[in-house]
Amino acid sequence: MKTMHNTRRTLMQAAIGVIAGTLLPLAAAQAAEKIKVGLMLPYTGTYAALGTAITNGFKQYVQEQGGKLGGYEVEYSVVDDESDPSKATENASKLVKRDNVDVLVGTVHSGVALAMAKVARDTKTLLIIPNAGADELTGPLCAPNVFRSSFSAWQPAYAMGKIVAERGHKNVVTVSWKYSFGEQSVAGFKEAFEKAGGKVAKELYLPFPNVEFQPFLTEIASLKPDAVFVFFAGGGAVKFVKDYDAAGLKKSIPLYGSGFLTDGTIDAMGGSGEGVMTTLHYADNLTNPKDQAFRKAYALSYKAQPDVYAVQGYDAAQMLKTGLDSLKGGKFDKDAVAKAMETAKIDSPRGAFTLSKAHNPVQDIYLRKVEGRDNKLVGVAEKGLADPARGCRM
Amino acid sequence: MDFVSFLIQVLNSLQYGLLLFLVASGLTLVFGIMGIINLAHGSFYMVGAYLAFALTSLTGNLLLSIALGIPLAFVFGAILEWALFSHLYKRDHLEQVLLTYGLILIFEELRSLAVGDDVHGVAIPELFSASIPLSDNLSYPVYRLVISVVCLALAGGLYWLIQKTRLGMMIRAGSHDRDMVKALGIDINVLYRTVFALGVALAALAGMLAAPISSVYPGMGSSVLIISFVIVVIGGVGSVWGALVAALVIGFADTFGKVLLPDLAGLMVYLVMAVVLLWRPEGIFKKA
Numbered sequence: 001m002k003t004m005h006n007t008r009r010t011l012m013q014a015a016i017g018v019i020a021g022t023l024l025p026l027a028a029a030q031a032a033e034k035i036k037v038g039l040m041l042p043y044t045g046t047y048a049a050l051g052t053a054i055t056n057g058f059k060q061y062v063q064e065q066g067g068k069l070g071g072y073e074v075e076y077s078v079v080d081d082e083s084d085p086s087k088a089t090e091n092a093s094k095l096v097k098r099d100n101v102d103v104l105v106g107t108v109h110s111g112v113a114l115a116m117a118k119v120a121r122d123t124k125t126l127l128i129i130p131n132a133g134a135d136e137l138t139g140p141l142c143a144p145n146v147f148r149s150s151f152s153a154w155q156p157a158y159a160m161g162k163i164v165a166e167r168g169h170k171n172v173v174t175v176s177w178k179y180s181f182g183e184q185s186v187a188g189f190k191e192a193f194e195k196a197g198g199k200v201a202k203e204l205y206l207p208f209p210n211v212e213f214q215p216f217l218t219e220i221a222s223l224k225p226d227a228v229f230v231f232f233a234g235g236g237a238v239k240f241v242k243d244y245d246a247a248g249l250k251k252s253i254p255l256y257g258s259g260f261l262t263d264g265t266i267d268a269m270g271g272s273g274e275g276v277m278t279t280l281h282y283a284d285n286l287t288n289p290k291d292q293a294f295r296k297a298y299a300l301s302y303k304a305q306p307d308v309y310a311v312q313g314y315d316a317a318q319m320l321k322t323g324l325d326s327l328k329g330g331k332f333d334k335d336a337v338a339k340a341m342e343t344a345k346i347d348s349p350r351g352a353f354t355l356s357k358a359h360n361p362v363q364d365i366y367l368r369k370v371e372g373r374d375n376k377l378v379g380v381a382e383k384g385l386a387d388p389a390r391g392c393r394m
Numbered sequence: 395m396d397f398v399s400f401l402i403q404v405l406n407s408l409q410y411g412l413l414l415f416l417v418a419s420g421l422t423l424v425f426g427i428m429g430i431i432n433l434a435h436g437s438f439y440m441v442g443a444y445l446a447f448a449l450t451s452l453t454g455n456l457l458l459s460i461a462l463g464i465p466l467a468f469v470f471g472a473i474l475e476w477a478l479f480s481h482l483y484k485r486d487h488l489e490q491v492l493l494t495y496g497l498i499l500i501f502e503e504l505r506s507l508a509v510g511d512d513v514h515g516v517a518i519p520e521l522f523s524a525s526i527p528l529s530d531n532l533s534y535p536v537y538r539l540v541i542s543v544v545c546l547a548l549a550g551g552l553y554w555l556i557q558k559t560r561l562g563m564m565i566r567a568g569s570h571d572r573d574m575v576k577a578l579g580i581d582i583n584v585l586y587r588t589v590f591a592l593g594v595a596l597a598a599l600a601g602m603l604a605a606p607i608s609s610v611y612p613g614m615g616s617s618v619l620i621i622s623f624v625i626v627v628i629g630g631v632g633s634v635w636g637a638l639v640a641a642l643v644i645g646f647a648d649t650f651g652k653v654l655l656p657d658l659a660g661l662m663v664y665l666v667m668a669v670v671l672l673w674r675p676e677g678i679f680k681k682a
Contacts, residue, residue, distance in 0.1 A: 044503070046613045048511040178660070206652055207660030209617060211608065214406040215649045221532035222399040235513050235611030242515070242609065248525055248533035268515035268609050 035072040035324065035332060038101030040091055040116065041130075043080040046234060047108045049264065050309045051080075054130045056302050057313025058105065061321070064297065069317065070324030072332075077101055081112050088115035096123045102332050103128065105316055108309075110134035110181055117146050126323075126334045130316040131309060135184045138360035140391030145338050147359040149316040149346075151281050152387040153181050154188035156259040159365035159381040160229065160279040161192025164256055169226035171201050175216055175240070176231040178205035185231035185258045193229075201225050211239045217247045228253055233260040238268040245272035262370050263308055273370045279381045282308040282350045283366045284374040291349035308350075315348045319355075322346070358389035395653070398529055403649055405528075409538050411645020412545035413604065415638050418622040419548060420597030425623070426632040427556065427569050428589055430479060431490045434497035435622055436615030438594045442467060442601025444505060447514050447610045456519045460602045464595050471594025475587045483572065483586070498615070511612050516605040541603055548596075553634045565589055569632070624663060628670045630677025639678055643670075 039058070041051035055078075062074050077099040079091050088111070095101045096119060103126045107113050113132030120127035120143070127146045129137060133153040137146065164172060172193060176182035182205070190200050201223060204216050220228060228249075232240045237260065244250055250272075259280030266273050294314065298306040319341050326340035327333060345354050346361075353363040365382045368375040395403070421435045445466065449459030478497075482490050518537045525533035556562040568575045568582055576582050600618075608614065625644060629636030644663055651662030658665070670678060 044506065046511070046611070048506060048612065205656055205659075210660075211617075212410055212648060212652075214410065215403060215652045218399055218402045218406060218532065219653060221402075221529060222396060224531065235609050235614065238513050238515060238609040238611070239607070242607070246525060246533075246535040248527070249531065252531045265513050268513040268611075270515040270517055 033072050033329060033332070034075050035069065035103065035320075036075050036077060036099065036101040037320075038077045038079070038095035038099060038104045038106075040079045040081050040095060040104060040106030040112075042083045042108050043078075045083050047083045050108045050131065053307055053309035054108070054313035054316075056298070056304075057306065057310035057315075058130070058317045060294075060298055060301060060310070061314045061317035063301070065321065069321040070327065071329045072324055081107050081109070083107075083109040083112060085109065085111035085115060088112040089119060092116045092119035093123075096120075096125050102126065102334065103320060105130060105313075105320075107132060110137075113137060114141070117141055117143070120146055124334070126338060128316045128319060130312045133184075134180060135387070135390075136180075138356070138358040138387060138392065139389055142358040142389060142392035142394050144394065145334065147319060147338075147341055147355065149319055149361065150312040151259075151363070152360050153184035153258075154387055155360075155363075155385055156279040156281065156365055157185040157188030157231070158192045159367075159385060160256055160258060161189040161194075161198075162196055163277075163279065163367055163381050164189075164227055164229060165193050165196030165198045167227075169254075170198055171226045172198060172229055173202050173204060173220055173223055173225040174200055174229045174231075175204045175206075175213075175220075177208040177210075177236065179208045182208070182231045186229075189229050189258070209236060211236050213240055213243045214247075217243060217249060220249060220253065221247070225253060227256060229256045229258075230261060231258045233263075234265065237261045238265045241265075241269050241276060242272045250275075259308075262368070262375055266370055266373055266375070274372075276370045277378070278368050278370075278375065279365050280308060280368065280375075281361070281363050281365055282311055283368045283377040285377050286349070286351065286366075288349070288351060290347055294349040306349075311349050315346055315350075315361075318346050318348070319344055356386045356389060357394060358387065358392040360387045360389065362386040402528055402532065402534075403653060405534070407646040407649040408642065409542050409645075410649060411642035412542045414621060414625060414644055415549060415641035416541070416545045416600045416603065417597075417618045418625040418637055418641060419552060420593040420595075420600065421622045421626050422552070422629075422632075422634060422637045423589055423596065424593035426626050426637070427565060428586065428593070429569055430482065430590075431487050431494065432593075433491060433494035433619065434501065435494075435597055436617070436619035437498050437501040438467070438471075438597035438615075439601040439604075439618050440505065440615035441470070441501065442598030443516075443605040443608070443610045443614060444509055444601075445598060446602035446605040447516050448509070450516050456516060456602075456606065457521075460599065463602050464599055467598035468591045468595040470598075471591035472587050474594065475590040479590060480583065480586070501615070502612070506612065513609055513611040515609050518606040535607075537606060541607075544603065549634065549638045556634055561585075561588075621663065624667050628667055628677055630674075630679035633677070633679035636677055636679030640670075643678075 043051050081091050105128050108131045110132040113129050129148040131150045133151055135152050135154050138148055174186045176186050255276050257278045259278050262278050322344035323337035323341040351364050353361040356362050362384050364380050365385050367378040367381040369378050424430050424432045445463045446459050450456050453459055522537040522540050524536045527533045564580055625637055625640045629640035647662045647666045652659045
């Protein structure tokens with residue numbers, strides 16, 4: 001059915017093309033231009049909800065532009081990456097070589113994104129990363145054709161380091177999973193916190209995805225730090241915050257986290273999260289008109305409230321549009337697109353941002369506090385924070 | 395580590411060990427005694443946790459939900475056994491692996507369709523929501539202690555069922571020689587259906603009891619699968635006491651590993667397994 005429909009549509013388009021072509025040769029040449037976007041995101045598994053939100057955000061922007069980006073009709077090839085790094089190279093290669101996509105967009109899981117970046121570098125395909133925060137992607141592995149619309153692990157954690165020091169805490173214990181994202185978050189926090197005169201008394205790590213926190217809570221209770229900084233996400237974040245509260249520690253030792261601790265997890269925490277402060281490049285009640293318009297349109301289209309992931313998908317599409325605009329309807333030229341994206345100013349729902357030399361957003365990091373079911377905005381923790389892009393030679 | 399912290403860590407170890415026993419108890423029956431390599435054990439645990447979430451949303455009471463959930467899980471297990479597992483007893487282990495692996499994928503997909511992929515919390519029952527202060531700034535949730543007591547009761551009950559009752563005798567005989575048991579006039583089909591359903595109900599009960607402390611999230615089943623097999627194998631396949639002792643050993647190894655050797659914490663459980671199996675290849679307790 002679908003093939004027939006497509007064939008019919010192609011035939012019709014061809015017919016229209018022929019008719020138009022005889023009449024208006026120039027206009028017809030432009031109407032035929034298409035851009036193939038390969039969406040490689042998780043649609044099953046732990047991160048399925050994130051992959052869906054990113055896709056929705058991306059399509060939301062394309063829809064706002066009348067189904068086109070910079071005058072190019074958008075055609076999607078979609079692959080479920082299952083957040084499985086072992087299948088990542090194959091999946092990305094399939095999109096590039098079999099489906100001949102012009103642009104790769106993906107993904108959530110940092111391990112998968114690292115493999116995608118390698119494929120993108122080898123095949124010189126344009127890549128926009130709408131979430132994965134591994135510092136390397138815009139650090140040692142940065143490339144002229146690799147862009148990120150989200151953040152680096154370092155950014156929100158670094159901003160929190162300064163805040164925790166400013167709030168008068170001198171002595172902090174950190175807890176995280178022992179994998180690169182967690183370690184990079186702790187490193188970012190430590191850098192800013194110790195620069196401001198604080199001291200990280202102990203870094204506690206547990207193997208991913210272990211969630212038996214009780215031994216660490218006992219250790220925290222006996223170390224008696226001024227505050228605790230953690231990185232966890234998803235189910236682990238919910239469990240940590242609940243356990244921390246149930247152990248009675250929340251009353252005496254305030255808990256701070258890097259962004260994702262309280263994103264999409266507040267309801268499941270059932271009140272234990274109340275008052276926890278986190279830093280991220282998005283918050284639930286920003287007052288800029290762009291965000292308000294975005295939230296309204298998104299809720300209307302998808303019958304769901306947008307989250308930071310939807311924003312990152314939306315901005316990936318905006319970045320691509322800026323690049324495509326520079327071609328003025330001509331043939332797709334990835335070098336020209338990449339060059340134009342580098343200097344783009346993106347009017348994001350999170351607030352406008354530009355891109356660093358290594359292609360990571362230079363953006364405001366917000367301090368948020370859990371109130372009820374929202375991450376309420378407290379203020380700007382760091383204005384226009386740029387990732388240091390250590391190891392990037394570009 | 396001061397003495398008070400040490401005592402609290404011992405409590406943590408015991409509590410975690412008992413929780414692990416609870417999680418592995420269903421597998422002790424299905425894999426340990428019936429001999430089915432059941433990779434879907436984690437999925438049954440997940441089904442239990444989501445059942446607790448769904449029923450608690452409806453009834454507002456976890457204890458009531460558990461009372462409703464256990465018979466549901468039992469019936470669900472019996473149907474699964476009738477439809478799928480009953481055809482596998484005489485087949486190769488590889489086919490059991492294939493079937494149960496397929497079930498993991500199916501249950502995960504069904505869960506995603508039915509409930510979505512968000513993380514959900516289940517409230518601790520009002521009755522047990524208090525905490526007991528242990529030191530000046532640390533307290534212990536009563537609910538965790540309640541779970542420990544339930545685990546101990548369950549261990550005793552299982553041991554009694556398998557070792558001391560006529561039903562247990564038939565189950566053990568059936569695991570050695572199906573045909574002989576049949577020849578003695580025992581309906582082995584009904585017997586196995588019951589035991590399998592009991593195993594599923596136990597796995598689901600573990601999920602339901604753990605839901606308030608672990609929260610309910612996609613992929614939660616796979617997080618308990620490996621550790622459950624480790625416990626059954628270390629304990630000695632088929633032994634209820636063995637599983638209990640193994641779970642406690644793992645509880646201590648994991649807790650003190652995290653505190654004393656943080657860099658090796660991820661390996662600790664498997665190191666213990668390797669050492670135990672080198673020492674006693676059949677597990678701590680030999681097959682009952």
